[in-house]
Amino acid sequence: MITRRRLLKSLSGLPVVGGLFGTGFISAGSSPGSALYRDYFKELGVRTFINAAGTYTSMTGCLMPEEVTDAIKYATGDYVNLDDLQDKVGERIAELLHCEYATVTAGCFSAITLGTAGVLSGMDNKKVVQIPDLTGMKNEVILQKSHEIGYAHAIRNTGAKLVIVETRAELDKAINKNTAMLWFLNYANPQGEIKYQEWVEVGKKHGIPTFIDCAADVPPKENLWKFTEMGFDLVAFSGGKGLRGPQSAGLLLGKKELIKAARLHAPPRGNTVGRGMKVNKEEILGMLVALELFLNKDHQAEWKMWESQIQMINDAAASVEGVTTEIHVPEIANHVPSLKISWDEKDVKISGGDARTKLREGHPSIQVMGGDDNLAITTWMMQPGQERIVARRVKEVLQEAAS
Numbered sequence: 001m002i003t004r005r006r007l008l009k010s011l012s013g014l015p016v017v018g019g020l021f022g023t024g025f026i027s028a029g030s031s032p033g034s035a036l037y038r039d040y041f042k043e044l045g046v047r048t049f050i051n052a053a054g055t056y057t058s059m060t061g062c063l064m065p066e067e068v069t070d071a072i073k074y075a076t077g078d079y080v081n082l083d084d085l086q087d088k089v090g091e092r093i094a095e096l097l098h099c100e101y102a103t104v105t106a107g108c109f110s111a112i113t114l115g116t117a118g119v120l121s122g123m124d125n126k127k128v129v130q131i132p133d134l135t136g137m138k139n140e141v142i143l144q145k146s147h148e149i150g151y152a153h154a155i156r157n158t159g160a161k162l163v164i165v166e167t168r169a170e171l172d173k174a175i176n177k178n179t180a181m182l183w184f185l186n187y188a189n190p191q192g193e194i195k196y197q198e199w200v201e202v203g204k205k206h207g208i209p210t211f212i213d214c215a216a217d218v219p220p221k222e223n224l225w226k227f228t229e230m231g232f233d234l235v236a237f238s239g240g241k242g243l244r245g246p247q248s249a250g251l252l253l254g255k256k257e258l259i260k261a262a263r264l265h266a267p268p269r270g271n272t273v274g275r276g277m278k279v280n281k282e283e284i285l286g287m288l289v290a291l292e293l294f295l296n297k298d299h300q301a302e303w304k305m306w307e308s309q310i311q312m313i314n315d316a317a318a319s320v321e322g323v324t325t326e327i328h329v330p331e332i333a334n335h336v337p338s339l340k341i342s343w344d345e346k347d348v349k350i351s352g353g354d355a356r357t358k359l360r361e362g363h364p365s366i367q368v369m370g371g372d373d374n375l376a377i378t379t380w381m382m383q384p385g386q387e388r389i390v391a392r393r394v395k396e397v398l399q400e401a402a403s
């Protein structure tokens with residue numbers, strides 16, 4: 001939706017409104033006060049939807065606050081030296097997050113690849129060019145079995161080999177002269193036998209860098225410094241999840257020497273494993289502004305809003321006979337008020353999949369998650385107010401199947 005403020009802002013600085021017709025900026029035939037922007041998604045036949053699911057790449061992540069899109073727009077207006085901007089923004093982010101150094105990457109996945117590549121190469125430019133061929137270099141990254149998810153591919157991109165352990169004894173035995181790094185997945189902390197503090201201790205004892213993936217782990221905001229303070233050498237976050245920055249941005253935080261080495265693999269340098277992981281001034285500035293906004297916002301008020309939104313949808317769904325609901329907050333990762341709506345198919349004759357199809361194909365289209373006999377909903381990626389529509393539609397779909 002285009003706010004009046006945004007509309008006026010975009011029109012100011014433009015000489016004559018009439019002169020814009022035919023430029024593609026304003027579609028011919030539109031009158032001031034009506035839809036002055038082209039409705040690109042509609043033109044393309046791409047349906048927009050209410051995101052009651054969460055931060056999913058397939059659903060294009062999050063909606064950036066206007067301050068962030070303003071910063072991105074600002075960045076498009078001038079040239080700067082890419083490395084200078086990364087240097088300055090890195091210093092500023094490090095200050096904000098009480099860590100030694102930081103850089104903006106093209107996402108958490110890219111932060112993992114760049115960070116790992118930096119660990120492998122150090123400041124040796126010959127090694128930078130050689131990667132992913134690790135001949136003559138340390139080539140093993142150790143992680144716990146419960147921490148091995150698809151995103152660990154980000155490590156393998158560098159040519160490094162994953163070494164999987166389950167117990168402390170196995171970890172001690174696995175460490176050898178080829179061990180380059182110890183990798184940890186924050187949300188799997190409860191599942192693994194070795195917890196994060198111990199992981200860091202082992203790394204320090206052997207002088208091996210430790211790296212933790214915290215992609216989806218804000219809120220709470222304290223997580224942004226918890227793990228560098230704990231002693232992890234590198235920490236990665238997604239920029240386009242809870243931080244609500246650009247979807248194609250992320251943060252790599254930690255030790256200056258390692259992040260400087262990681263930067264050797266990133267654009268503008270070309271003969272590198274990270275060349276395709278480009279962030280330009282727009283994402284870099286957008287990420288910084290998103291982070292500032294995130295740190296300064298009233299997290300308690302936002303939490304209360306999420307709770308009341310979830311409660312509203314909960315109450316609507318629970319009013320249907322045969323439906324049970326559960327409000328919960330995941331401990332780590334997507335740590336926000338969440339709703340699970342379940343039913344007995346004897347009473348409510350629809351599968352979870354069919355209910356999601358109805359929601360998706362209805363008007364407006366609504367996307368939720370869930371399993372065979374349930375729906376899973378979060379409201380933190382919705383626009384305020386949309387919870388009313390979601391509550392009404394969820395109730396309608398379940399009610400219909402119940403009667």
Ligand SMILES: *Cc1c(COP(=O)(O)O)cnc(C)c1O
Binds near residue numbers: 237
């Ligand atoms: C989302 C996610 C990633 C990938 O993050 P991007 O910012 O999309 O690159 C990596 N690890 C975990 C655990 C994630 O949840």
